Amino acid sequence: AQSVSQHNHHVILSEAASLELGCNYSYGGTVNLFWYVQYPGQHLQLLLKYFSGDPLVKGIKGFEAEFIKSKFSFNLRKPSVQWSDTAEYFCAVIGGGYQKVTFGTGTKLQVIP
Amino acid sequence: DTGVSQDPRHKITKRGQNVTFRCDPISEHNRLYWYRQTLGQGPEFLTYFQNEAQLEKSRLLSDRFSAERPKGSFSTLEIQRTEQGDSAMYLCASSLAQFATNEKLFFGSGTQLSVL
Numbered sequence: 001a002q003s004v005s006q007h008n009h010h011v012i013l014s015e016a017a018s019l020e021l022g023c024n025y026s027y028g029g030t031v032n033l034f035w036y037v038q039y040p041g042q043h044l045q046l047l048l049k050y051f052s053g054d055p056l057v058k059g060i061k062g063f064e065a066e067f068i069k070s071k072f073s074f075n076l077r078k079p080s081v082q083w084s085d086t087a088e089y090f091c092a093v094i095g096g097g098y099q100k101v102t103f104g105t106g107t108k109l110q111v112i113p
Numbered sequence: 114d115t116g117v118s119q120d121p122r123h124k125i126t127k128r129g130q131n132v133t134f135r136c137d138p139i140s141e142h143n144r145l146y147w148y149r150q151t152l153g154q155g156p157e158f159l160t161y162f163q164n165e166a167q168l169e170k171s172r173l174l175s176d177r178f179s180a181e182r183p184k185g186s187f188s189t190l191e192i193q194r195t196e197q198g199d200s201a202m203y204l205c206a207s208s209l210a211q212f213a214t215n216e217k218l219f220f221g222s223g224t225q226l227s228v229l
Contacts, residue, residue: 009153032214044115044156044204044220051214085123090155100169101146101218103155 002027002095004104013109015030015080021076021107023065023091033074034092034101035065050074061085086111115139117221119205125227126195133191137187138207145188146218147180148204156204162188195228200225 003026035047048059055067091104148156160170164185182188210216
């Protein structure tokens with residue numbers, strides 16, 4: 001069964017600091033990986049996704065994520081965070097064929113001006 | 114608004130009562146998911162449909178939970194004999210993807226259930 005682990009539950013950064021949120025998945029075969037974001041008071045929405053090809057994926061608002069197959073990881077990064085990046089970030093996976101989307105527990109990011 | 118809509122937004126019920134939630138996906142979206150989310154946790158998978166077919170139901174769900182999508186459009190989630198542990202935000206999401214590679218979920222605002 002597919003699963004996702006996010007080890008950072010709550011991250012506090014100052015504006016302009018660099019961000020890296022960890023995500024590890026558990027599935028032995030082909031995977032599709034996602035990062036979703038939930039801004040305060042808003043719906044969950046897709047930030048970026050990986051399905052094949054270049055393991056470095058770029059998403060909206062300057063976010064990127066790198067798929068490292070040997071480490072079963074898909075960490076989210078941003079070189080310089082802004083106050084508006086304050087949100088909860090969820091890593092998600094689809095393993096093998098076209099199954100259900102499974103989410104991690106999420107990381108709350110708080111950016112201090 | 115042509116997004117995913119859920120009704121009601123909030124539901125307060127007494128333990129032992131039955132509740133039903135409705136989800137209207139984006140028109141023509143073939144996949145519909147139900148998730149449950151509690152404070153500090155990510156969306157927990159409950160069940161999902163491809164058109165009207167229910168493809169999978171979480172083994173964590175008891176028989177008190179049932180979902181339908183009779184015509185492949187809207188869906189209902191019913192919880193019978195509610196328990197305090199059922200208190201959570203129930204999220205619905207839909208997608209138009211044909212393959213995992215172009216999967217993109219659109220979420221509704223959710224139904225916040227409080228069981229007293």
